Amino acid sequence: MTPTSRVPSAAAALLCAACSGAPSSVATLSGGDIDDSGIFDSGIFDSGSPDTGEPVDSGPDPFADRVASFSPGTGAGFGQESYPDVVLGWPEGGGEVGSLDVMSLGEAGEIVLEFDDMGVVDGEGADLLVFENPFPGWYELATVAVSDDGETWHEWPCDVDDEQGGYPGCAGVGLVEANSDNDVDATDPETAGGDAFDLAMLADFTGKTARYVRIRDTGTNSYDGTAGGFDLDAVAVVNGQSLTD
Ligand SMILES: [Ca+2]
Numbered sequence: 001m002t003p004t005s006r007v008p009s010a011a012a013a014l015l016c017a018a019c020s021g022a023p024s025s026v027a028t029l030s031g032g033d034i035d036d037s038g039i040f041d042s043g044i045f046d047s048g049s050p051d052t053g054e055p056v057d058s059g060p061d062p063f064a065d066r067v068a069s070f071s072p073g074t075g076a077g078f079g080q081e082s083y084p085d086v087v088l089g090w091p092e093g094g095g096e097v098g099s100l101d102v103m104s105l106g107e108a109g110e111i112v113l114e115f116d117d118m119g120v121v122d123g124e125g126a127d128l129l130v131f132e133n134p135f136p137g138w139y140e141l142a143t144v145a146v147s148d149d150g151e152t153w154h155e156w157p158c159d160v161d162d163e164q165g166g167y168p169g170c171a172g173v174g175l176v177e178a179n180s181d182n183d184v185d186a187t188d189p190e191t192a193g194g195d196a197f198d199l200a201m202l203a204d205f206t207g208k209t210a211r212y213v214r215i216r217d218t219g220t221n222s223y224d225g226t227a228g229g230f231d232l233d234a235v236a237v238v239n240g241q242s243l244t245d
Pocket residue numbers: 060061062063064065115116117118
């Protein structure tokens with residue numbers, strides 16, 4: 001299926017505005033943060049939201065930076081108007097309510113996310129978190145794989161038949177607590193929620209750094225309407241290594 005029309009993100013539009021129509025006064029600003037009376041924040045066009053005082057670009061982040069590919073399945077559609085930002089950056093978990101900051105993959109739909117600045121490595125315990133929008137009694141599952149080159153994939157086995165066991169190895173099970181407005185650490189498997197994956201389980205990935213994460217709807221979910229299948233919110237690096245050093 002062809003994805004529906006996509007609009008540029010607000011951030012992209014603002015950056016474009018900065019390129020072509022910025023007031024000349026921009027060149028005289030220094031030190032970044034001006035305050036809310038001005039347009040600029042840390043040298044980048046303000047989003048219009050209240051100034052938090054935080055730099056807009058804080059360097060490497062533990063979330064996905066790009067979509068390398070997306071192949072929607074039947075029943076996809078929801079969230080595509082906000083693509084790709086909807087699956088990048090922070091999760092927007094709502095606990096038992098679930099998040100709407102997601103994109104539905106549709107039946108057997110598949111997406112590959114890429115890390116530009118921080119990859120996943122095997123550290124203690126879980127190394128990667130994947131965030132869907134489950135709520136109690138309603139789970140839509142996906143299999144997760146990683147790659148260091150975007151070509152050779154290493155997939156965690158996902159048991160879609162083991163409801164009693166909580167669908168071991170699958171994404172789409174754990175309620176998501178972390179969001180960009182609360183103080184929950186989205187990279188802490190103990191608190192963030194979502195589903196945790198340990199590179200140590202992938203025997204032939206020893207010593208490698210995952211730059212890509214592939215998430216594939218299992219084809220065993222519900223596909224009515226346009227919000228079918230696994231709904232991806234975000235992924236987060238738990239144990240990471242800089243890709244820019
Ligand atoms: Ca990142």
